[in-house]
Amino acid sequence: MNFTSDNTHIIAEPILNAILKSNKSSVTSYGGDEITKKAKEKICDLFGVDAEIFFVTSGTAANALSISSVTPPYGSVFCHNESHIHLEECGAPEFFSGGCKLIPIKGFAGKISLEGFQNAINDHPSDKYDFKPSCLSITQSTECGTIYNEKEVNELSSLAHKYNIKVHMDGARFANAISTLKIKPSKITWEAGIDIMSFGTTKNGTMSAEAIIVFNKKISKDMNLRIKRSGHLLSKMRFLSVQMDSYITDNLWINLADKSNSMANYMYQKLLSVKYIDMPWKVEANEIFVILPKEIERKLSKQDVLYHKWSKVGIKDLALNKDKEFIRLVTSYNTKKDEIDQFVAILNNIN
Numbered sequence: 001m002n003f004t005s006d007n008t009h010i011i012a013e014p015i016l017n018a019i020l021k022s023n024k025s026s027v028t029s030y031g032g033d034e035i036t037k038k039a040k041e042k043i044c045d046l047f048g049v050d051a052e053i054f055f056v057t058s059g060t061a062a063n064a065l066s067i068s069s070v071t072p073p074y075g076s077v078f079c080h081n082e083s084h085i086h087l088e089e090c091g092a093p094e095f096f097s098g099g100c101k102l103i104p105i106k107g108f109a110g111k112i113s114l115e116g117f118q119n120a121i122n123d124h125p126s127d128k129y130d131f132k133p134s135c136l137s138i139t140q141s142t143e144c145g146t147i148y149n150e151k152e153v154n155e156l157s158s159l160a161h162k163y164n165i166k167v168h169m170d171g172a173r174f175a176n177a178i179s180t181l182k183i184k185p186s187k188i189t190w191e192a193g194i195d196i197m198s199f200g201t202t203k204n205g206t207m208s209a210e211a212i213i214v215f216n217k218k219i220s221k222d223m224n225l226r227i228k229r230s231g232h233l234l235s236k237m238r239f240l241s242v243q244m245d246s247y248i249t250d251n252l253w254i255n256l257a258d259k260s261n262s263m264a265n266y267m268y269q270k271l272l273s274v275k276y277i278d279m280p281w282k283v284e285a286n287e288i289f290v291i292l293p294k295e296i297e298r299k300l301s302k303q304d305v306l307y308h309k310w311s312k313v314g315i316k317d318l319a320l321n322k323d324k325e326f327i328r329l330v331t332s333y334n335t336k337k338d339e340i341d342q343f344v345a346i347l348n349n350i351n
């Protein structure tokens with residue numbers, strides 16, 4: 001049983017078949033092909049907007065390139081102190097922007113509050129030799145598996161724009177958020193003030209395909225050059241584009257995310273009855289966070305079940321007791337109820 005990450009799972013079959021189907025004859029390279037053109041049009045239709053779209057192969061590249069396009073070397077990026085861009089991208093946003101500063105903000109369950117953001121702006125004004133406030137990056141769904149609603153995104157974006165700060169959304173798990181929110185993608189992105197977004201698909205069924213969606217066209221200038229310069233312009237682009245096309249065709253992306261989220265919810269409900277564990281917040285997407293006694297975790301780690309120990313800065317505050325361990329469990333479209341039943345049975349039998 002593997003609950004470490006949605007990244008560990010197989011490619012969804014329709015997407016694999018679409019790659020195979022596109023493996024015929026020769027086409028123009030570097031994205032000048034018809035498959036790429038069509039995939040971009042479909043994404044614009046999905047978001048109900050005429051946006052600029054660029055495809056890259058990793059979420060880190062999508063984030064770093066997006067952020068660098070709105071942040072000069074002397075600019076700052078406000079983000080959550082648990083965010084992937086802050087903790088798990090090896091300084092890519094700083095590197096790609098030529099030296100920007102990330103300003104991490106604490107907030108419950110992976111979310112930046114309006115007050116937290118305002119305080120961070122106040123603490124880092126643009127009128128001194130501080131970095132120039134340039135970007136706010138929020139993650140949807142968050143690194144804690146929680147979700148920003150429409151009102152929250154609107155409020156954060158409005159505050160950012162008041163200070164001439166652009167808003168980036170890390171949508172590595174955007175499908176999981178839409179599956180829960182059940183709203184049109186536009187409502188929680190460009191209509192809510194998002195300027196640029198990393199639209200992730202790899203965690204939810206593709207082999208490797210992430211889109212940079214630039215809603216605010218004033219900032220898409222030279223994005224292609226940025227992508228090429230960073231070594232992320234794929235020569236055989238059609239095989240990436242066809243994944244994107246297949247991902248959003250016939251609502252596949254939402255169907256996959258629905259399965260993934262429903263498995264997380266199933267696990268959450270089952271775990272509520274395990275006596276010695278705590279879950280610090282309700283599951284909203286496909287990640288479950290569990291606090292359990294260290295001794296139990298030690299025994300669990302010897303079983304046939306994989307998960308990540310979670311010991312990141314902010315969340316760790318919740319598990320202050322040093323006899324406790326904090327773990328993350330992630331479900332995917334390929335998680336089976338049986339596996340969850342087995343996992344819960346293991347937990348119930350450990351003592």
Ligand SMILES: Cc1ncc(COP(=O)(O)O)c(C=O)c1O
Pocket residue numbers: 057058059060061063084085139142143170172173202
């Ligand atoms: C929130 C978030 N953003 C972005 C990424 C991008 O990851 P990668 O560069 O591995 O595709 C991840 C992957 O774990 C993530 O969890």
